[in-house]
Amino acid sequence: MSQLSPATADYVLSAKAGIESLEYIDDLLREYLLFRGFTSTLQAFESDLEQDRDQGFHADKIVDELLSMARELRLDSLQEYWRYLSFRFFSHLSPKYQRTTKMFEKRLLRLFLVSAAKAGRRHDIRA
Secondary structure, three states, rough: OOOOHHHHHHHHHHHHHHHHHEEEEHHHHHHOOOOHHHHHHHHHHHHHHHHHOOHHHOOOHHHHHHHHHHHOHHHHHHHHHHHHHHHOOOOHHHHHHHHHHHHHHHHHHHHHHHHHHHOOOEEEEEE
């Protein structure tokens, strides 16, 4: 197994720290809302967290959501979410990684096409 470059290792550590910071802040906010007795606000907060488009920056959750959209033939949702991810994250990547995201996008669209063909929903296949 190859070692990460120092710059990549720093990036990975800072990304992990950012995720942990978000989770810590979420926990603090929950505690505060409970302490103050704001139960309806806490319920709204929990509901919003479930709808979080960034999925708490957990790549595995984001990928699962994208794959599920492709398999369930939700093309409009898939394209909208992909545009959001591109604007929010992918546009900030180096060209080397942008190429990888383009490959992943093509493979997601292929999965959509295969799923539509298997389901006999050829009208979902657009040019």
